[in-house]
Amino acid sequence: MQILPLITLIIAITAPVGLMAQEQSGSTPTRELKAACERDARMIYRTGVRTLPEVREQMMAARKAHVRDCMAKGAAAAG
Incomplete structure (x- = not known):
């Protein structure tokens, strides 16, 4: 009973x-x-060692925008 x-x-x-x-x-x-x-x-948006800082900043902004858009499309497709 104790068990x-x-x-x-x-x-x-x-x-x-x-x-x-x-x-x-x-x-x-x-x-x-x-x-x-x-x-x-x-x-898509690759940066190299010799990339100019201005170009690198533009590429990083483009990466963030791409991820944001991709996440929005994925969320819309999921439901």
Whole structure:
């Protein structure tokens, strides 16, 4: 009879842990989408060591704009 409360306690403790794991996994597609957008932006708007600072700033701004637009399109496509 003493084992029944112990089993109940274990179930009560582990159930919320499983629910938290499900909640955290919901943000993974957003992270994956952002990583894909950033990777694409780096490939499209490459900067080199010898790039002028003015050009580098323009490229970085273009990268940020590309990631922002890509995230908006991805969010719209998801729902």
